[in-house]
Amino acid sequence: MAQHIASEIMEKAFVTAGPDTSVYELVNLFVKNKVTAIPIINDEDELVGIVTDADLLYKKVKPHVPHYVNLLGASIYYSGISAYNRGFKKLMAGTAKELMTKDVIIAAPDAPVEQIAGVMVAEHLKVIPIVDKKHVVGIVTRGNILDELYQEYGES
Template identity: 20%
Template sequence: MVSKSKKPHFGHESMHTHSQSVEAAVVEQSKATAESILSSKGHDVISVRPTDTIHKVTEVMKEHGIGSVLVKDQNGHMVGILTERDIVRGFADEPDDTFDETAADLMTKEVITATPDTPLLDLLRSMSEGRFRHIPVLDGEHIAGLISIGDVVKFRLRELEYEALKLKQMIVG
């Protein structure tokens, strides 16, 4: 009886097939981290103060074409994150008063963060399980950047395009 858990041995340990090369490429891809994304996207983060009105926050978001801002105190420390979803909930709860409320009133205070070394797949898992689309990246106390689900998708698409190109090159010769 042949065990399915053992790989056949052909005596040519150093020979690799195309499928083994593809497998190696997939393993290499899994080493992508938050820093990999920030390196291509940039480290800039748009932030507001806890006392800024929602009206001001929406103007900032519109001006920069973004869906979230970090909320920082006077010392530059992150105290929360405010997203389009938080603002929509505010309007659902208090339609007439939301623009006059402050970032501190609507922001998410318990922020899930990543580090520069957080693997890409862990970022996706956190966002998917937590049902949020933005994750701040902290390097110790320093805010290294902010990653959106769109940033992850764009990064992964570039990787897939590169992998497809490499596969074509292997096939062609």
């Protein structure tokens, strides 16, 4: 069985953003580029964090439906939809810096794919940035790992 390394399977074209990128713009980047994670880089192009689609969905928004009581078939809201709307507007005005995970699990270009897969499973990660001298050179997604498994075992 051939031992493959990160640089052989990683995506070399990926989307990055800066710490000051607005959450609104991040959402736009996720939707337009159909990505699940965006590495956040500083002015020196060094990795400083990562924002995932899950961060946007769970971390700050928590789009919990306003509490309501069903009274004789009529729904009466008592926590107010306007509070939710204000919260959402506030979130959209935020920046990547406020939302990003700063302790990013990364791998080197020569890291064995098997190890990366193990870390992804153990840490419930969808993406691992591949970093060389603080610079993101690629990203490995679950899809890349699955492709690799398919290539390797699909033939046999």
